[in-house]
Amino acid sequence: MAVTDTPHDCVDVDRLIELEVGAVAHGGHCVARHEGRVVFVRHAIPGERVRVALTESEEGARFWRGDAVEIIRPSEFRRIHQWKLADMLRAHASGRLPVGGAEFGHIVVPHQRRLKAQVYRDTLARIAGITVEPEVMFAGEDEPTGQRWRTRNAFAVTPNGRIAMHAHRSGTLVAVRNMPLGVPALDALALWDWDFSGAERVDVTTPADGGRPLVLVTPTAQTRSDEVGLGRLRTRIRQAANAHGELSTGFLLPAKRRNAPAKVERITGRTWVEETVAAHGVTRTFRVSGDGFWQVHKDAATTLVDAVMEDAAPQPGQVVADLYAGVGLFTAFLAEAVGPGGHILSVEVAPHASRDALRNLHDLPQATVLNGPTDRVLGNLLADPDAEEQDGGLAGRTLDTVVLDPPRAGAGRRAVERIIALAPETVVYVSCDPASLARDLAWLARGGYEVTRARVIDLYPDTHHLESVTVLTRTAPAV
Numbered sequence: 392m393a394v395t396d397t398p399h400d401c402v403d404v405d406r407l408i409e410l411e412v413g414a415v416a417h418g419g420h421c422v423a424r425h426e427g428r429v430v431f432v433r434h435a436i437p438g439e440r441v442r443v444a445l446t447e448s449e450e451g452a453r454f455w456r457g458d459a460v461e462i463i464r465p466s467e468f469r470r471i472h473q474w475k476l477a478d479m480l481r482a483h484a485s486g487r488l489p490v491g492g493a494e495f496g497h498i499v500v501p502h503q504r505r506l507k508a509q510v511y512r513d514t515l516a517r518i519a520g521i522t523v524e525p526e527v528m529f530a531g532e533d534e535p536t537g538q539r540w541r542t543r544n545a546f547a548v549t550p551n552g553r554i555a556m557h558a559h560r561s562g563t564l565v566a567v568r569n570m571p572l573g574v575p576a577l578d579a580l581a582l583w584d585w586d587f588s589g590a591e592r593v594d595v596t597t598p599a600d601g602g603r604p605l606v607l608v609t610p611t612a613q614t615r616s617d618e619v620g621l622g623r624l625r626t627r628i629r630q631a632a633n634a635h636g637e638l639s640t641g642f643l644l645p646a647k648r649r650n651a652p653a654k655v656e657r658i659t660g661r662t663w664v665e666e667t668v669a670a671h672g673v674t675r676t677f678r679v680s681g682d683g684f685w686q687v688h689k690d691a692a693t694t695l696v697d698a699v700m701e702d703a704a705p706q707p708g709q710v711v712a713d714l715y716a717g718v719g720l721f722t723a724f725l726a727e728a729v730g731p732g733g734h735i736l737s738v739e740v741a742p743h744a745s746r747d748a749l750r751n752l753h754d755l756p757q758a759t760v761l762n763g764p765t766d767r768v769l770g771n772l773l774a775d776p777d778a779e780e781q782d783g784g785l786a787g788r789t790l791d792t793v794v795l796d797p798p799r800a801g802a803g804r805r806a807v808e809r810i811i812a813l814a815p816e817t818v819v820y821v822s823c824d825p826a827s828l829a830r831d832l833a834w835l836a837r838g839g840y841e842v843t844r845a846r847v848i849d850l851y852p853d854t855h856h857l858e859s860v861t862v863l864t865r866t867a868p869a870v
């Protein structure tokens with residue numbers, strides 16, 4: 392097959408090859424073959440014939456990587472990328488790199504979802520040996536563009552103080568004047584016109600219900616060590632914020648100790664946002680402090696609560712553990728359902744999230760917030776199952792249901808083994824990473840659990856990311 396030199400010297404690309412593109416794999420790239428070697432191709436669609444600019448192509452390597460930069464035979468599901476800066480084809484034609492974050496933007500939205508379902512199905516089959524066909528859902532109203540959904544957006548800062556994004560898989564910064572995946576409230580802030588000189592990162596939260604946004608600015612290490620420079624940046628942020636009315640701003644100051652949470656210093660307004668969620672017939676408001684975790688898609692919280700409540704089906708008087716609980720989103724709705732005679736353990740490792748959870752759940756005495764790593768908290772439960780509920784025990788009761796929503800790394804072996812040892816009838820596993828999910832499901836299957844329902848929910852349109860809710864039921868007797 393012909394290999395030619397690329398004419399674009401400013402794009403980090405060695406050679407061009409022509410390939411038939413196969414299925415999408417976990418991570419969003421399509422799998423192709425070139426002279427027997429696997430090539431992972433980004434920005435393509437299964438079934439296409441494309442010209443690929445190789446970005447990693449060492450002779451001895453087991454596989455190569457590349458970007459589809461010219462489409463020879465397009466898929467019927469291809470569309471013109473609606474975000475010019477993120478379009479690989481336009482970027483390559485003009486000798487630059489696209490910005491990351493919308494790497495499925497060239498695929499019509501219904502097909503994006505089909506591909507995500509295929510990734511879920513293939514990953515579970517390959518890693519866990521589990522065969523399951525997921526239902527496919529989306530959040531909120533169906534949005535054909537795949538845009539305007541992000542309530543959390545992070546930007547880098549150029550040396551002259553303008554917000555920017557990283558070029559796809561590169562350290563190169565590209566100044567931006569819009570963010571099409573962001574909710575309209577993000578545009579209203581016009582952050583592209585602010586001067587962030589002296590900062591390295593800007594995190595913006597624009598709550599789904601239109602509440603007061605929060606802009607957190609991380610000063611560079613040099614600015615942090617220079618009181619005068621820090622003061623100037625603070626003044627510029629305050630002035631810009633005041634021009635916007637109801638806007639909270641602050642500094643996000645990295646902790647001096649490793650693994651300690653970053654500190655938030657208020658500049659204007661407050662250091663938290665409020666999120667209101669109406670789901671499952673109940674409306675609740677949550678405080679989320681600083682850079683604490685909250686679902687990114689504007690309709691994700693409602694959609695996930697509805698799914699979890701349907702799958703967990705909590706009954707009055709039941710005992711449920713909400714693991715990796717954040718600020719208590721699922722806990723609140725589960726606690727409403729089990730009522731005062733039931734009990735919910737809300738387990739979360741981040742201290743500031745647990746503090747928010749305490750506040751968010753203060754009217755629900757049946758919910759106990761336990762701060763600590765899940766495996767350790769479950770180990771304590773197993774060691775002393777008769778401990779009182781307010782001390783983080785089960786008061787001799789058994790767990791009916793476990794809901795878990797771990798970060799990308801998944802729950803891991805120790806936490807999964809302890810869930811199996813606690814022997815709940817039902818496990819509802821919310822996951823944003825099919826590979827770690829599959830690994831954990833394989834352990835759960837060996838521990839006597841069977842997948843009884845699977846849903847892929849498109850909470851990240853125009854990207855390769857996928858969310859899933861998988862339900863497992865205990866088939867073996869408790870040990």
Ligand SMILES: C[S@@+](CC[C@H](N)C(=O)[O-])C[C@H]1O[C@@H](n2cnc3c(N)ncnc32)[C@H](O)[C@@H]1O
Nearest residue numbers: 684715716717720739740741764765796797798
């Ligand atoms: C994907 S978020 C889910 C939060 C919550 N379910 C929600 O939807 O808002 C994962 C959460 O797990 C927490 N976390 C990470 N590692 C943990 C661990 N080992 N034990 C308990 N919580 C952990 C993170 O701080 C984060 O709040």
